[in-house]
Amino acid sequence: MRQLGIPGAWVHEPKIFGDARGGFHEWFQAADFATATGRELRPAQANCSVSVRGTLRGVHFADVPPGQAKYVKCVRGAVLDVVVDLRVGSPDFGRWEAVRLDDTDHASVFLSEGLGHAFMALTDNATVVYLCSEGYAPAREHGVHPLDPALGITWPAGIEPVLSAKDADAPTLAQARERGLLPSYAGCLAFYAGLRPDSTARSGG
Numbered sequence: 001m002r003q004l005g006i007p008g009a010w011v012h013e014p015k016i017f018g019d020a021r022g023g024f025h026e027w028f029q030a031a032d033f034a035t036a037t038g039r040e041l042r043p044a045q046a047n048c049s050v051s052v053r054g055t056l057r058g059v060h061f062a063d064v065p066p067g068q069a070k071y072v073k074c075v076r077g078a079v080l081d082v083v084v085d086l087r088v089g090s091p092d093f094g095r096w097e098a099v100r101l102d103d104t105d106h107a108s109v110f111l112s113e114g115l116g117h118a119f120m121a122l123t124d125n126a127t128v129v130y131l132c133s134e135g136y137a138p139a140r141e142h143g144v145h146p147l148d149p150a151l152g153i154t155w156p157a158g159i160e161p162v163l164s165a166k167d168a169d170a171p172t173l174a175q176a177r178e179r180g181l182l183p184s185y186a187g188c189l190a191f192y193a194g195l196r197p198d199s200t201a202r203s204g205g
Contacts, residue, residue: 001036001110004097007090008112008192009083010036011099016106025106027073028131037110039195041071043131051079051121051128056146056161058118059084059170063140064183065191067113069133077123078102081109082153084116086144086173089185094173096153101128114188118146120155142181143170150174 001010012032014025034040049057059082062068072081081101085092099109101119111117119128146153147161150173155161176182 001032003036004083004099004109006083006085006092006095006097006115008085008115008188009097010110012108012110014106014108027106027108028071033110034197037112039192040197041069041110041131041133043071043133045132045135046129047132048127048129051126052162053121053124053126054159054162055121055126056118056155056163057120057167058082059086059116059144059146059151060118061086061114061116061142061144061183062134062137063142064114064188066134067183067188067191068140069111069113070117071108071110071131072101072117072119073106073108073129074101074103075127075129076103077121077126078104079119079121079126079128080156081119082117082146083109083111084118084144084151084153086116086176086182087114087185087188088177088182093185094151096151098154112188113191114183114185116144118153120159120161122156122159142176143167144173144176145170148172
């Protein structure tokens with residue numbers, strides 16, 4: 001796994017084995033994940049979304065703690081997957097990074113709790129699956145408008161965004177910050193520290 005420019009986010013670019021029958025790759029390997037991230041991923045929920053071309057989902061995030069870390073992969077078609085640093089106090093606050101996920105290269109993205117997540121479908125029937133560290137809890141779920149000029153995410157040209165009513169009504173980054181919806185960087189770092197395998201031993205648990 002390779003760390004992205006935003007701390008707390010990684011991309012997994014697997015080796016693909018192909019022959020006359022098709023192909024095979026490992027899209028998640030627990031030992032490699034732990035080595036790269038310094039933590040374990042114990043999925044509490046697995047999601048699958050199918051989107052028409054232009055569908056824009058996000059920017060979604062959850063209260064920390066417990067937040068909701070995500071390991072994201074596109075198994076059919078292609079999407080532009082975007083990670084946004086929404087952690088107030090982070091040196092990278094407001095910064096975003098995009099990774100193309102598709103059914104050719106089979107890359108996956110992992111984003112830690114407190115980071116925002118969004119993607120745009122580049123093809124019809126774009127199918128995205130993701131492992132989540134926590135189950136869906138509506139009261140803890142929030143969003144930032146993905147077309148907020150202050151974020152300045154460069155979505156693909158020539159594709160008309162298709163948003164849900166909820167995402168279209170999401171606050172801007174500034175509004176979300178003013179309302180106290182965004183996670184704090186210090187709080188996230190403290191939470192991450194508690195996820196490290198050696199944290200239980202240090203605490204005597």
